[in-house]
Amino acid sequence: GDWQQTSASETKPETPITLGFSQLGKESAWRVANTASVQEAAAESGIRLVMKNAEQSQKKQFEAIRSFIAMKVDVIAIAPVVESGWEEILREVKAAGIPVVILDRSVNVKDTSLFVTTIGSNFYEEGVKAGKYLLDRLRHLPGPIRIAELQGTSGSAPSIQRGEGFRSVVSARADMTITQSAPADFTEDKGRAIMRGFLQAPADQLPHVLFAHNDDMALGAIDAIEEAGLKPGEDILVLSVDGSRRALEQLAAGKLNAVVECNPLIGPQLMQAAKEIMAGRTLPKRMVPPEDIFTQERAAEAVSGRKF
Numbered sequence: 293g294d295w296q297q298t299s300a301s302e303t304k305p306e307t308p309i310t311l312g313f314s315q316l317g318k319e320s321a322w323r324v325a326n327t328a329s330v331q332e333a334a335a336e337s338g339i340r341l342v343m344k345n346a347e348q349s350q351k352k353q354f355e356a357i358r359s360f361i362a363m364k365v366d367v368i369a370i371a372p373v374v375e376s377g378w379e380e381i382l383r384e385v386k387a388a389g390i391p392v393v394i395l396d397r398s399v400n401v402k403d404t405s406l407f408v409t410t411i412g413s414n415f416y417e418e419g420v421k422a423g424k425y426l427l428d429r430l431r432h433l434p435g436p437i438r439i440a441e442l443q444g445t446s447g448s449a450p451s452i453q454r455g456e457g458f459r460s461v462v463s464a465r466a467d468m469t470i471t472q473s474a475p476a477d478f479t480e481d482k483g484r485a486i487m488r489g490f491l492q493a494p495a496d497q498l499p500h501v502l503f504a505h506n507d508d509m510a511l512g513a514i515d516a517i518e519e520a521g522l523k524p525g526e527d528i529l530v531l532s533v534d535g536s537r538r539a540l541e542q543l544a545a546g547k548l549n550a551v552v553e554c555n556p557l558i559g560p561q562l563m564q565a566a567k568e569i570m571a572g573r574t575l576p577k578r579m580v581p582p583e584d585i586f587t588q589e590r591a592a593e594a595v596s597g598r599k600f
């Protein structure tokens with residue numbers, strides 16, 4: 293892309309930039325790939341990375357961020373587990389004079405001077421893409437159409453915004469209803485368990501469609517659907533978000549119907565931003581990677597060369 297390397301000044305030797313990164317967890321294939329991308333990009337660009345994993349706890353993120361302040365790192369990056377509750381800690385970071393980059397998920401703060409930039413996907417648009425696929429796919433099928441939804445972590449930006457984007461589209465059909473919806477924390481195990489519960493519904497209340505807010509939950513749910521003696525991808529259409537290798541394999545095998553892309557490989561953009569900030573340059577307030585949707589026709593081709 294357009295991310296240029298900043299070249300070191302010839303005359304004065306550069307001290308390496310220290311970047312403190314509060315990663316939110318390791319709940320999914322997406323997250324594992326995101327962590328690896330950040331580590332690899334830091335190593336490649338000579339940035340000293342101090343990373344802490346918060347196990348999906350905002351409290352642990354606060355602890356990590358306070359430790360970065362105490363260490364006097366040059367830049368702090370945060371992948372925030374939930375959207376709300378960031379004002380106070382971000383004010384502490386600002387008071388310490390350390391610039392902040394919000395990575396992946398967004399924060400809901402009134403004072404946007406509390407961070408320099410946000411690097412991450414448009415989650416609302418991802419929900420819209422899933423909804424549009426569904427409307428098109430079922431355009432000849434008369435209702436009622438029942439949709440089950442596996443939400444991600446409650447209060448997280450991707451879960452809130454994917455849900456809203458999806459609803460904004462499927463609401464066009466009055467005979468299409470989300471009849472079941474519950475959070476499953478973006479994990480495969482919870483996706484399986486919650487889907488098992490959904491499938492306890494009486495036969496005439498079973499869902500025709502599952503919209504899972506990420507691949508891992510969809511993969512767990514596919515197990516549950518098969519255990520119940522139903523065919524995922526046929527008896528119940530399955531839609532998810534991310535585009536992990538395992539999900540694309542299931543897409544090629546016909547057990548998933550569409551996977552909306554969400555790109556975790558944003559480590560290089562983070563390192564570039566850290567360098568730009570330290571060089572005193574101004575960055576756009578929001579940077580969004582381009583993303584697509586995978587359908588069964590393209591799945592086999594997409595699996596080869598998949599990085600996560």
Ligand code: GYE
Pocket residue numbers: 319320321322323396397413450478505506507508533534554
């Ligand atoms: O979709 C999911 C992960 O924040 C975009 O978090 C990320 C989401 C991703 O757990 O798999």
